[in-house]
Amino acid sequence: MTDPGYFEQLYADSDDPWQLAERHYEQRKYDLTLAALPRVRYGRAFEPGCSIGVLTRLLAGHCDELVATDPVAKALESAQATVDAPHVAFGRGRVPDDWPDGSFDLIVLSELLYYLSAPERLEVRAAAVRSLAPHGHLVLVHWRHPFEVATCTGDQAHAEMRVGDDLVAVVEHVETDFRLDVLAHA
Numbered sequence: 001m002t003d004p005g006y007f008e009q010l011y012a013d014s015d016d017p018w019q020l021a022e023r024h025y026e027q028r029k030y031d032l033t034l035a036a037l038p039r040v041r042y043g044r045a046f047e048p049g050c051s052i053g054v055l056t057r058l059l060a061g062h063c064d065e066l067v068a069t070d071p072v073a074k075a076l077e078s079a080q081a082t083v084d085a086p087h088v089a090f091g092r093g094r095v096p097d098d099w100p101d102g103s104f105d106l107i108v109l110s111e112l113l114y115y116l117s118a119p120e121r122l123e124v125r126a127a128a129v130r131s132l133a134p135h136g137h138l139v140l141v142h143w144r145h146p147f148e149v150a151t152c153t154g155d156q157a158h159a160e161m162r163v164g165d166d167l168v169a170v171v172e173h174v175e176t177d178f179r180l181d182v183l184a185h186a
């Protein structure tokens, strides 16, 4: 996995290391992510790796309850300031170890899987399958190209999540730079 100190340092150096709140690329990707949700509204949702809460704020409008986690305290402080909503619960945590209990109608893994080791990605897959409600949706969104600290490409990460016949794709969107898949129980 990517060294946890890497993320601590990124947030120490910048309030928004990926310019998630600024870049048109990110905003458009978020718009497409929301548009890809097969349902208007979900019950309970989980967004690990929520960073400063830009996507969290958008997802919050579609969920009755949202659990959003990140390992970096500074990122979570920003996220909490961005998303001041009683139905959103922020917590410090790293997947796969800190996967919350209970089931989720929506799980969103956005720009996260390539920071995990291959065994961790397998564990995340197992946790997602286990905790996804019968009619729930698992959303995957990742940059497709290799980069320095990534353990795999987004294409590889999505392919791993789609191995097996227990999950099926209900949305597939591929662009030059990112891939967006929505999976459901078969």
Ligand SMILES: C[S@@+](CC[C@H](N)C(=O)[O-])C[C@H]1O[C@@H](n2cnc3c(N)ncnc32)[C@H](O)[C@@H]1O
Binding pocket: 007, 018, 020, 048, 049, 050, 051, 052, 054, 055, 069, 070, 071, 072, 075, 093, 094, 095, 096, 109, 110, 111, 112, 115, 116
């Ligand atoms: C590129 S940002 C993605 C932010 C957000 N998901 C989005 O798409 O806008 C990656 C975030 O994942 C967090 N992260 C890194 N490793 C993680 C892990 N094992 N579990 C949960 N979050 C992690 C980092 O701290 C960082 O905030």
